[in-house]
Amino acid sequence: MELRKQYFSDERKDDLKEIGQPRPRSDSLGHVTGTTAFFADRTFPGLLHLKMVRSPHHHARIRGIDLSEAEKHPGVARILTAKDVPHNVYTILTLIQVGPEDETVLATDKVRWKGEAIVAILADSERAAHEAAAKVKVDYEVLDPVLSIDDALKPDAPIVNEYHGQNFYRYDSGACRKVRFGDVEAGFAGADHILEQTYSSAPIEHAPTETTGCIVVPEGSGRFTCYTNTQAMFFTLDNTSIILQMDGAKLHMVGGTVGGGFGGKVDVIVEPIAILGAKLTGRPVSFIYSRHEEMQISSPRAAEKLVIKDGVMNDGRIVARYVKAYIDAGAYSRHSPYGAQKSAAHFPGPYTIPNVSVDSYCVYTNRTPSSAMRGFGVTIGDFALEVQMDKLARLIAMDPLEFRFVNAYRDGDIKAHRQPTEGAALIECMQEASRAANWPVADQYLKMSSAKREA
């Protein structure tokens, strides 16, 4: 590895002991010998297997649920419905003031996305659980689904989630998260060129090789040990305690090595219902997603629609940026109100622009609830912003890398959300990228620094 020590050399001591030296990973010996213990790498006598009955419809009213045939199926130990769940309506971020509670652990009168959990079967074998699940009869009245951001925001759109009352999340600041900096209209009025573009993205599944799951063991002490591959141990503990109305001291969450997560194991979905099953049967319970469930049921990255309007001068300066962002939460909030908020804070990207206006909406549709994934609320925005930057550079016939140098943020610049920039390194990264990619830029850009502006 080569260390380019000329960057920020006046900001640090160069007595590096660890950086630049390879260090063995603490977990590699376990990984290469197959002895690393993942949550599912344990067996328990009397283990029950949990299998969900799920909605085949995007949007439907539930008229009735008939368990009579399923209950008789050999090997079935217990069947759970909404009435078994002490606090059935929840939302994951309630402890950081995201509300209202808007999602059912097990559906009651309505399903709002294709795949929503309705009934949990607990059986002696996976096979018996599958077979019994197929014998549950649910009587649906199918409703019109809302399957896109545009459809959700039409005035006559069906309401996806009644707990919200409209198809978007209402922030304390109103229908969207807003950022206002300078005077964006004045900026557009003085600009040499205006460019407005719309960018859209589809949901993306994390697809970890190890599927989401947990194994729960009821202990003689009255506690429940839950071996889980959650990426969010304390969200899991908090929400399980709320959903089961159970003292947190009774919940012993055991995490550890996660077989790929990428944000896809941040929701609290499998643990509460598996712990409830263990409580009501007194037996260990395993709830592990099949590959089909991992792909179709676990939260993906949200679909987004972004409208970006920029005012740019012929010399390369962006003088105004307006962004309207729509984050498709799917049927329930999960982490998306937070994601849309992050999205608002992230614009206008790593550029210093004097006039910025952002409106970021969290929208509900009858799609699989979306949630965390690697920089959610930011990643798709960055894609759109950088495509927009290339288009702007072309519009004024400027080299796209030099165009970014002109607009790059630097230490001391006030960002649109009013935080001063500290520790910027964009210019230095672009200087290195220019060399590495053999994409030459004019000397004036190679002399620039994030730490200070040219006189």
Next chain:
Amino acid sequence: MARVPVQFTLNGEEKAEFVESGVTLLKALRDKIGDMSVKGGCQQGTCGSCSVIIDGELRLSCLTLAESCNGAAIETTGGLAEPGALHPLQHAFADGFATQCGFCTPGMIMAAKALLDRNPSPSREDVVEAISGNICRCTGYEPIIQAILDASRANSLSVA
């Protein structure tokens, strides 16, 4: 459910179990014998996490019925290291940062071993082809390919 006897060697050790008819080798190895080095990622033959070597051939244990393995010699990553000594592949994966979450690693190592057992000096293309059935979602393919090439060179050095 009817149970059937099955007998095979696992990493050189005799194993005899009664398994439910129709149960996969993956389940038998994990739940009956307790070899947790074999991972189930998809249970449908697409991810390669459950790869084992049966009579010298790379196989997906999630698509192999346990009862079809009577008399077979089965190898898994759990039995690869000699006491106190890692296999060259294990050394190369650890030294070359070819693991991240670790879930695909045992299957990758089996795919690599099946390759090196029949072709001790593979080309890069041979390695890519050999692990083409194994998914690494942390997308660490380059270090994995390099580790397998490094192991093949270490092997030939030790022979010479």
